[in-house]
Each structure stands twice: as C-alpha cells, then as structure tokens.
Amino acid sequence: MTPHTPVGRPLRPQGKLLQEDARRHHRSLLLQQLFREGPASRADLARASGLTRVTVSDLVGEMLADGFVSELGAPAESRVGKPPTLVGLAADSHHIIGLDLSETDRMSGAVVNLAGTVVARHEVHVDGAVGEQAVELVQRLAAELVAMTDRPVLGIGVGSPGVVDTLGTVIDAPNLAWTDTPLAARLAEAFELPVFVANDANTAVLGEHTFGESGDGGLMVLRVGTGVGAGFVLGGSLLHGHLGAAGEIGHVVVDPSGETCACGRTGCLETLLSAPTLRRSVAEPGVDGPSVLADVGTRLGEVLAPVVAALNLHEIVLSGPAELLDGPLLDAADRTIRERTMPISSTGLAVRTSKLGEDVVVVGAVVLVLAGELGVS
Amino acid sequence: MTPHTPVGRPLRPQGKLLQEDARRHHRSLLLQQLFREGPASRADLARASGLTRVTVSDLVGEMLADGFVSELGAPAESRVGKPPTLVGLAADSHHIIGLDLSETDRMSGAVVNLAGTVVARHEVHVDGAVGEQAVELVQRLAAELVAMTDRPVLGIGVGSPGVVDTLGTVIDAPNLAWTDTPLAARLAEAFELPVFVANDANTAVLGEHTFGESGDGGLMVLRVGTGVGAGFVLGGSLLHGHLGAAGEIGHVVVDPSGETCACGRTGCLETLLSAPTLRRSVAEPGVDGPSVLADVGTRLGEVLAPVVAALNLHEIVLSGPAELLDGPLLDAADRTIRERTMPISSTGLAVRTSKLGEDVVVVGAVVLVLAGELGVS
Structure with missing residues (x-):
C-alpha cells in the first residue's frame, strides 16, 4: 500500500489519538464487511466484527450521515417478527479518480465508484511530454476527470511506471524522465485531495486482488x-x-x-x-x-x-x-x-x-484510495 | 507462524473476548518493547506503546506477578528528582524447549531462556527410527530436556523436516516416514504444554530474523x-x-x-x-x-x-x-x-x-513459542 501520510502525525498514536484510531479501525471493519460481503443488518455486522451492537449502531449512524452507507430496507426472505433493516455500501455516494500512466503514447484515467465500477473515462496523448510537462499533463487529466463527476471525490489514485516510494514520489521513471518527482505531493497540493501513487504493476496486482476474484x-x-x-x-x-x-x-x-x-x-x-x-x-x-x-x-x-x-x-x-x-x-x-x-x-x-483487461491499473489505483481513506480493499 | 490454536475458540472474538484480546495484545506490546529494546521505565513503556500510564502500571504489575518481568532499580545516569524504576524481561523466569529434527542421524534440542540463550543441550540418535517410533523418540528427547530445567516451561517448539501445516501436523516428511502426523497435538497431549511445530527452514528463518541481527x-x-x-x-x-x-x-x-x-x-x-x-x-x-x-x-x-x-x-x-x-x-x-x-x-x-550456526533451527523453534505464547519475536 502507498499510504497518504498526513504531515506531522506522530508515528505512534498516544492517549486520545489511540481512541480515535480505534474508532477509525472499527469503522473500517464494518465498511470492509459491507464491501466484501454485501448488505447486512446491524446485528450481522456486530456478529461479524465482534463489536457491540451499541458501537455498531453508533458507527453505522455516522456512516449514514457521511453518505458512505445507506439503508436498503428488509431482506425479502425475512422470518417472523420485525424484519431487520439492511445497510449497504452506497457505491455512488463518492467517486474516486484512477489514473494509469503506464502506457507509452497516452495517459488514461477513469471516474470509478466505491464498488470499483467505472463511471466515466478520459485520456490524454503524451506526445513526448517528459519531466515537468508530463506532471502538468497528469494534472490536466486529473482535472478533466474531477470535472466529470458531481459526487464528492474521495481521492486520486495513480499507477505510474518506474520505482515509486511509499510517499508517492516517483524515484525513477525513465520513459517520463522523472527522477525523485513528488507526484503525490504535487497532485495533493493542486487538488486538495488525498493522493496515492504506486508503481503500475503494484496497482495492477491490487486491482486484480480486490476486483479480479x-x-x-x-x-x-x-x-x-x-x-x-x-x-x-x-x-x-x-x-x-x-x-x-x-x-x-x-x-x-x-x-x-x-x-x-x-x-x-x-x-x-x-x-x-x-x-x-x-x-x-x-x-x-x-x-x-x-x-x-x-x-x-x-x-x-x-x-x-x-x-x-x-x-x-x-x-x-x-x-x-x-x-x-x-x-x-x-x-x-x-x-x-x-x-x-x-x-x-x-x-x-x-x-x-x-479478467479486468486494460482497466486493471486504473481500478488498482482506485484500490489505493479505498484502502488509504476507508481501510477497505 | 504456526499458532497453537485452542480447540473450540471462535475465529472472530466477540464481546467480552474482544476486551481480553485487547488486554493480551497490550501486554504483548509491552513485552515486545522490553524484548527488542531492553529495560525501560513505566513512563517509557507508556510513551512507546501509546497506552495510558494507568494501563501500563496495571499490566506491568500483572507481569511482575507472573514473573515475566522484574524490577531492575533506577538507571545509573538518572537526572534530578526521584529516579524511575526500570523493568526488564526476566529472561530466566521461564524456559522454552526447542527441538531440531532436521538432521538425518540425530534429533537435537535445547533448553533456552526467554532471551534466546541456550541453557542446556541434549540429543538422541535416530538409528533409523521412523513413523511412530520417531514420534516416541521426539517425546523422549523433549521429556529429557524438560527434566533438565527447574523453571516453568513456557512451551515446546519444533523444527521438523517436511511440509507442516499451521496446526503443527507434519503433512509429509519422507525421511521420518511421517504422513499427516499430528506432532504438535501428540506432544501437547503428552506434556500438557503449548506446542508449535514448523518446517525446519521456516524455524531457521525465524531464528535468524529474531536473534541473527x-x-x-x-x-x-x-x-x-x-x-x-x-x-x-x-x-x-x-x-x-x-x-x-x-x-x-x-x-x-x-x-x-x-x-x-x-x-x-x-x-x-x-x-x-x-x-x-x-x-x-x-x-x-x-x-x-x-x-x-x-x-x-x-x-x-x-x-x-x-x-x-x-x-x-x-x-x-x-x-x-x-x-x-x-x-x-x-x-x-x-x-x-x-x-x-x-x-x-x-x-x-x-x-x-x-551467525547462529547450527543452533538456528532450535532457536527458531523457540521463537515459535515466544511469538505464540507471549506475542514477541
């Protein structure tokens, strides 16, 4: 994973922070369950996560307010008694921008929902752009994709050629003439969004692992x-x-x-x-x-x-x-x-x-964002 | 790791169990800190672990009672004011039995302390023993080693040739004619101790990783x-x-x-x-x-x-x-x-x-026990 590490955050959480981390972790547990297994009742979520019913209800309430989950009504095959309400991941509540910079002639990207479904696509021709010009091209592509969705954008994920460090700096990508290019930091500054960059083969394997069965x-x-x-x-x-x-x-x-x-x-x-x-x-x-x-x-x-x-x-x-x-x-x-x-x-x-064909890098770039922002993959 | 999984334990902890797991996890954090970094004050432990001072004092008290840690007095270079008391891993409070079954002609073993230091050694000749006879030979070796220490024995770790599953059953070890041999279960029953078995190359890499710099x-x-x-x-x-x-x-x-x-x-x-x-x-x-x-x-x-x-x-x-x-x-x-x-x-x-020479498998087998029982490695 290529985490987006907020500057100045201590490496080891202390006191109050530990509780916030625990809350974030518990929320991720629930989202992960909904992401992997589909809709569930609050009771199902409590059973599967080991959290108390009270904690689950509290966290689900928070996620309903944020829009990440929605209530789906009762399951059709519900037994006698009051049927439980199912909650599910609200796949289109937020969108994610995924970029694939691994091809020689073009940079491609997509608007993808939280379930990994491509909502819109766009691409730009590289035309020999290298160095700073190539960074600007990535920014243009990202901006055009951001403009293609009216949903809140959770973040931008990028599969780049070359060796990329855990902060999203491209150490060396000869085709684009990038050396120690802080791509994640540049995009994060331009868009004020969380940005995650990884090597294209690494994003591909994340895409395949998460969405390729x-x-x-x-x-x-x-x-x-x-x-x-x-x-x-x-x-x-x-x-x-x-x-x-x-x-x-x-x-x-x-x-x-x-x-x-x-x-x-x-x-x-x-x-x-x-x-x-x-x-x-x-x-x-x-x-x-x-x-x-x-x-x-x-x-x-x-x-x-x-x-x-x-x-x-x-x-x-x-x-x-x-x-x-x-x-x-x-x-x-x-x-x-x-x-x-x-x-x-x-x-x-x-x-x-x-099974994902040429989308594998873009979809994998989206997984970087899902994992980094929501703790699911 | 080859965990000793108590039979009947649910795969996902629920309710109260989650709290016990958290306590166990927190205790492991402190032991891990003492194991890796050496003696520390309670305040140091709180800083490093992110736990509160109260929780740390509580857990240290528990570990003092169990004997796993001991108080070492104040550090020599202590500053003004009342010097803090250091606590450290009590390396000889418990011993661990490590066995190496990977050699053709003999089975060797050692009594090892919690810091990975060999306290005593013993070996038995294989003399062509295979199948059930070989299991009995392992039991004899373990019994003789257990008799060589007067400390409580934390568990038995074994590096075995062949393919070993996560429950410590040797799936296939041609030299010893073992097929689906439940070695961990057999030893656990005979000694009423936690037993961990892994392939000898896997124990070797754990030994080198933990004690080989x-x-x-x-x-x-x-x-x-x-x-x-x-x-x-x-x-x-x-x-x-x-x-x-x-x-x-x-x-x-x-x-x-x-x-x-x-x-x-x-x-x-x-x-x-x-x-x-x-x-x-x-x-x-x-x-x-x-x-x-x-x-x-x-x-x-x-x-x-x-x-x-x-x-x-x-x-x-x-x-x-x-x-x-x-x-x-x-x-x-x-x-x-x-x-x-x-x-x-x-x-x-x-x-x-x-750097560990021929001890690497035995010491690695000990790491299986340290990790499985105390959560340190």
Whole structure:
C-alpha cells in the first residue's frame, strides 16, 4: 500500500489519538464487511466484527450521515417478527479518480465508484511530454476527470511506471524522465485531495486482488507492455521489497549473450517478452508465430519456476495484449513452471490472463484510495 | 507462524473476548518493547506503546506477578528528582524447549531462556527410527530436556523436516516416514504444554530474523543439509504460501538431464547442492574443490536471481556446513545474483552465512513459542 501520510502525525498514536484510531479501525471493519460481503443488518455486522451492537449502531449512524452507507430496507426472505433493516455500501455516494500512466503514447484515467465500477473515462496523448510537462499533463487529466463527476471525490489514485516510494514520489521513471518527482505531493497540493501513487504493476496486482476474484493465497500479476514488471500480493498485503523495488522480474538476465535491454544490460527477460518485441517477433517473414510465442513462454516459465517454488503462489496473472499472451505463450509458461517445480509447489497454482483487461491499473489505483481513506480493499 | 490454536475458540472474538484480546495484545506490546529494546521505565513503556500510564502500571504489575518481568532499580545516569524504576524481561523466569529434527542421524534440542540463550543441550540418535517410533523418540528427547530445567516451561517448539501445516501436523516428511502426523497435538497431549511445530527452514528463518541481527527488509534463509530448503520472512512475517509449501527451492529443476533427485524428479537444485553431494563432489580424485563449489554457487545464483528480483530481498543467509558454503560457493552465488538482476534489485542485498550456526533451527523453534505464547519475536 502507498499510504497518504498526513504531515506531522506522530508515528505512534498516544492517549486520545489511540481512541480515535480505534474508532477509525472499527469503522473500517464494518465498511470492509459491507464491501466484501454485501448488505447486512446491524446485528450481522456486530456478529461479524465482534463489536457491540451499541458501537455498531453508533458507527453505522455516522456512516449514514457521511453518505458512505445507506439503508436498503428488509431482506425479502425475512422470518417472523420485525424484519431487520439492511445497510449497504452506497457505491455512488463518492467517486474516486484512477489514473494509469503506464502506457507509452497516452495517459488514461477513469471516474470509478466505491464498488470499483467505472463511471466515466478520459485520456490524454503524451506526445513526448517528459519531466515537468508530463506532471502538468497528469494534472490536466486529473482535472478533466474531477470535472466529470458531481459526487464528492474521495481521492486520486495513480499507477505510474518506474520505482515509486511509499510517499508517492516517483524515484525513477525513465520513459517520463522523472527522477525523485513528488507526484503525490504535487497532485495533493493542486487538488486538495488525498493522493496515492504506486508503481503500475503494484496497482495492477491490487486491482486484480480486490476486483479480479482472487484469493489470499499469493498472487502475482505480470504486466507486459513497453516494459515487463510484476506486482505481488502475499498474505493479503502488497509486497514492497527492501528498497521498494519488488517485482523487477523483467530485468532478470535470461540470455547473457542476448540483446541489449532498455536498462543498459544484456539479455533481460524484457528483451524477449515486451509487447513491442513480441509484436516484432511474430511479424517477421517466414516465422511461425505460435512457436515463437511458445519459446518465449518457456523462457518466462524458467524465470518464474524459482519464484513459484519459493512463494508457493496461488495465482499468476498475465496482464497485457491478450492476442500475444493468451494461448501458446501462457500455455508454455504454465507447462514449464510445472515441469520445473515439485507438484506441491504448483498443484494449487492457476496461470491465467487478467479478467479486468486494460482497466486493471486504473481500478488498482482506485484500490489505493479505498484502502488509504476507508481501510477497505 | 504456526499458532497453537485452542480447540473450540471462535475465529472472530466477540464481546467480552474482544476486551481480553485487547488486554493480551497490550501486554504483548509491552513485552515486545522490553524484548527488542531492553529495560525501560513505566513512563517509557507508556510513551512507546501509546497506552495510558494507568494501563501500563496495571499490566506491568500483572507481569511482575507472573514473573515475566522484574524490577531492575533506577538507571545509573538518572537526572534530578526521584529516579524511575526500570523493568526488564526476566529472561530466566521461564524456559522454552526447542527441538531440531532436521538432521538425518540425530534429533537435537535445547533448553533456552526467554532471551534466546541456550541453557542446556541434549540429543538422541535416530538409528533409523521412523513413523511412530520417531514420534516416541521426539517425546523422549523433549521429556529429557524438560527434566533438565527447574523453571516453568513456557512451551515446546519444533523444527521438523517436511511440509507442516499451521496446526503443527507434519503433512509429509519422507525421511521420518511421517504422513499427516499430528506432532504438535501428540506432544501437547503428552506434556500438557503449548506446542508449535514448523518446517525446519521456516524455524531457521525465524531464528535468524529474531536473534541473527536481521532487519525487516526481506530475509531468506537457505538451509543446506540432507535436503535443500528455504524460509522467508517478508514484511516481518513468516511466509507460508498457498498450501504451506513456500520455500521448496531445492526442487527447482536446474538441469533437466541431471541426476535423479530424492523427490523422484531429475536435476533439481538439491542434486547439486545438498551437503552429502557437495562433500562427495569435492572429494572426488583429481577434482579442484574450490572450482567445483564455485560452479554450484553459480547454479544457485541463477535460481536465486529471479527470487531476488521478484522480492527485492535485503538478506540471503546460507545455513549449513560452513566449510562448504562459505567461500567460493557463496561468492559465486552472490556474483551471479548481481550479474543477473538490476542494480536496484541487488544494491541493498547482503548474502552471508548464518551467525547462529547450527543452533538456528532450535532457536527458531523457540521463537515459535515466544511469538505464540507471549506475542514477541
């Protein structure tokens, strides 16, 4: 997660603050329940959360006032006696702006409701904008999206290329020529809204985990685009890594005598697997496309086998151009992983493409806001 | 972690239980502070934990009565005014039994105090014991260790070979011919003590994480013995994996035309890297030992590179025979990882041997008990 940390807040809560934190935590418990399980009565919420009926009624009252939940009436199959009133997440009470900066030619974004449904979309062409110009382009895109909704905006979430720190500063994104660019702070200042920025593969894995029917058994999303990168959700949490650089699997060397990579080194997985390279490879005259894709899939499987064995993953999701990834490439990767690991490592593993398609980064950016502001994901 | 889950306890605490859980949680906060940071005054504990002075005094009183902490008098450099009394973890108030079942010829164990210091040791020869006989051998070893201390025993922790579930049942340990063997339940019944069992590589990584001067940036311990397996602590937590089989990196195929492995497959990393194989390889007539070890280190580095890139690990610790691992093997693995990953993936990485030596599994088994019973690690 990339938290929006209010400046000056003590790292450890003290005295009164602890009580406020507890209240916020309890409220998140209830919202999380409604978010994941759907509408429930106050009694259901008390049972599921372990909070008292009084506390639940109090918190529900507060959330009704804020508009985050609404009363839905009694369930149809209610038994004898006075039927309990159900409360549910008011999905359109607030909207969230999600941005995807990971594509080379355009920046895309969407207005998304609290249930993860895209309400409106917008995009801007990059036209070679880099550095400060690219930051201004992000601001323009965000402003246009904010203008497209009449609901209160809960916050802005951004999936950015490159390495991003936990404060939402882009440490290094070569394509946009960003170095130590405080993107979250810039947007927060411009819009006076909470802003959360994370690497696009990390937002993708959050999107898939929350809205892609994924479990908590260990999920990897491999993004295949201009570059190749991965995001991991392990034990229900996004993996950051020691220096915030988890997921840089596109730059594992698979062929020391291979082609020069964008990173300056030689024979990285990305030199075989990036979308432009795949497109070029299958279009070469006289080439058997499916067999080329299967060869790349085998190399991918060889890189992923140690990761699968180490983590005992539940799901690997490939995200990118389906016409290239789905089919011989995915099949060969899947087969190679199983050939190169013990049955217990791969028995419970599913290798598939994303169900969210190209929305996965935008929707994942929205999850950053849901998690940071409401404590749900 | 492998929790000792009392039978019949509801999964979600309700009403009164929630308060007891909160009290237990608060007590763990204080113990954790004393465990990690050393002696402190009640005021220090209140500041660090965010609890009120009254709550802290109450809980400290309870822990003084239980013997887990003791009063140490005032600090030497105390300023003017009445000096505050320091309280500290009473390391020898209770002892813990730690067992290491991972070696082929013997089962070893120790009596360990709350600070992780080994107080006494004992071992028994396996002599081919398998199945029920092996369970009885574990019971005998534990009984002999329990008899070696006159302090209350907080619990028994066990590092076992094989795949172990979260209830401490050994799902599969071929060397001991254990299949679905409820080791934790058997020992808990025999000793009427809390018992925690985990895979030996998992206990090793907990031991290294807690007592081996390791940080929270991502730690992998690779155990090289009869078999080869790894344990991971990521974000401060032990990684279990989808089916509890995380860390099975010894069975990644590195040479499809290689030797037959104990697992029945061909060319697993373990066929090159197990301690018996390494010993055999360097002893072959006419062989250049260091160069053989460097070759194996290179293969190990090739398997670890994708894992390092994926997880952005902080530390990789090799645990096993130092005369084989430390030197050309470790150096070649380290070099290969750096050659095959981006600088940002490996810049912050240290590759080293364990500082805890052969005690790492026993001490890690003790951490299972500390964490499960006192909430500290």
